[in-house]
């Protein structure tokens with residue numbers, strides 16, 4: 001019995017975690033919050049397994065308060081009529097000795113049904129009445145637009161990759177980079193790049209190395225297990241180049257409330273500079 005129980009828990013655990021990790025990789029979502037959700041789901045599953053285990057294990061003994069509580073709780077959920085009282089709900093037809101009980105719908109099922117009605121109503125208001133969320137069709141159009149912008153960007157010059165990317169210094173690129181930064185990155189890296197959840201962008205210290213090539217690589221691929229998501233599915237290479245260049249332009253700006261330096265001091269070597277020309 002013990003082994004079956006252990007295997008069951010391990011299977012559920014493994015399944016939830018692998019599904020979560022795969023989802024995070026595919027969507028570039030923040031693994032930290034996914035991890036929190038996973039822990040909550042796991043806790044609920046474990047509590048349910050525990051309750052069922054308690055019930056199954058000596059249901060007849062109603063001596064302990066916990067067992068009495070579980071018995072009442074289960075009765076509330078199932079609304080079942082005890083076998084001794086079946087006579088009161090038996091229907092008066094009889095087909096070849098097969099009798100029918102007039103059981104009421106189990107409350108757990110009814111509550112679930114009501115919940116789906118509420119959910120359906122909220123869903124309809126959100127997506128179809130107030131149009132506050134993108135419909136599947138709108139999401140599709142957005143993705144197609146994004147892909148076309150990427151294609152156009154690729155067609156108009158050599159592809160930007162972590163090998164070929166260069167730091168831009170013209171005002172247009174930096175202001176586009178700033179817009180992207182405020183919209184997508186400031187929540188974690190601070191409005192002025194001073195650092196918050198993510199590291200400070202204005203000092204000389206870098207966890208993964210400074211310089212446009214390293215920075216571009218991190219923006220593109222993320223450091224998923226540390227909470228820095230991958231942006232390659234949301235930003236085009238040109239946008240990642242702009243925001244990377246903007247980050248480098250923040251060096252030495254000394255914003256208020258800076259986060260303490262993390263990583264190593266980065267000195268851009270001559271060889272890298274020559275590479276960039």
Ligand code: HEC
Nearest residue numbers: 184185188197198199206207208209215218223226227228
């Ligand atoms: C959900 C929070 C979050 C968001 C949003 C976020 N980052 Fe990060 N970022 C982090 C964390 C956390 C790290 C530190 C990773 C580590 O410890 O390895 C990091 C690290 C980095 C690094 C490497 C820093 C170093 O010291 O090596 C760069 C570059 C970076 N982020 C750029 C960006 C850009 C550009 C954006 C927006 C397009 C962005 N980040 C959005 C959390 C975030």
